[in-house]
Amino acid sequence: MTSHPIAGTWVAQFPGLAQLAPELHDLLLARSTILAAPAGTVLFGPGKPPEHLLLLLEGRVRVQQMSDEGRDIVLYRVEAGESCVMTTACLLAHDDYSAQGIAETDIRAAAIPRAVFDRLISASVPFRTFIFTAFARRMSDLFMVIEEIAFQRLDIRLAQKLIELSRGAGRVRATHQQMAAELGTAREVISRQLGEFQRRGWIGQARGVIDLLDPGAIARLAAQEGHGARP
Template sequence: MNREISFYQYLTPEEQDLLDRSMQQVPCRKSQVVHRHGDSCVGLIFVRKGRLAFSILSEEGREITVFRIEKGESCILSAACVLQSLEFESHITAEVNSEIAILPAPTLSQLMNSNPDVERLVYKQAVIQYSGVLRTMQQIIFLSLEKRLATFLLEESQRRQSPSFSATHEQIARYIGSSREVVTRMLNQFAGRGIVSLGRGTVTVLDPEALEDVLM
């Protein structure tokens, strides 16, 4: 299963053996904190099952989810100590019951030092995930709450390939940098306009064109 890691195919047989022996399998319960700022550098996290959320904290202590790591994806920003200056006051939690594999930071550093392809792909992934952080912060700074919510609803339905998806109001608030109470009020406004319908822990997008109009 380690072959799913982006740089595995570029490893020598000896390096593949090192990675296989070093990977640590860790089950995670829903809402379990996998890594938090201030912990020792964990290394690369690969999601075998489930979904993780990478969140940062505002100065007021508000949690903002800036990107998620799905099954078959990995998080490299959890190895900030290896990446020289790419560091955030952040933490990673399991959004659902998950199974992850961790490549410890010392092993990752060893592979990056010995194999230029590993270093290249690790930094490429770090840039992509760092861009996700910047994009979220730009939305919070420059977009109104209504537009941030509309953007989330459109992107989430596209990502799930379904107009209906599971998400609590608390989770949505973390995704768009708001509070649960404000999100609930705005979702109810959207529901009153026939744009969405709300269920227990679910949202269904009924009128994506209306959400597009919000973004105009």
């Protein structure tokens, strides 16, 4: 519509790619394929190295660490408009994953072949910035996860997770086991803590569903940090 060729293609969804030179933009469009997958698809994981760099157009991908004994833990989520940097690193490092990526909703993504990725990295400063920024953000995410697991009280972290996962809707669809994986703790602990929230009238529960009856109270608990003033 405008004179700028990028407007109107999927590339426009990625602010970091706005500066891309026109010929590289064309290359990206011509050589990448759009991939669609239903919720639940395992996009990559141990023994399933990625062929392509994924730029997520729609939906959400959960990246989690699977441990030996069925204990898994959620590391971070990739939202629409972001790239999956784990893929990036392993793409270039020829390294195997130790984490797993699962489509949490139906997704659409642009799949960029290795060769094109390599070409873009080598030719485009904005593309490099885009990729490295994504890296830096993920590392920061992981740092935060570590700090919270190590030092933050569980009730506060649970309240935060409920707010985060509800995304404004007053409801979270997750089993206690899944919530435990979100926070890196045990199912029983979640059951008890949710029981406490319920006793306070903050939430209602049904199988696989948590209803936030008093989001305000939950948010207030979530906002507390460390040893902040407790009246």
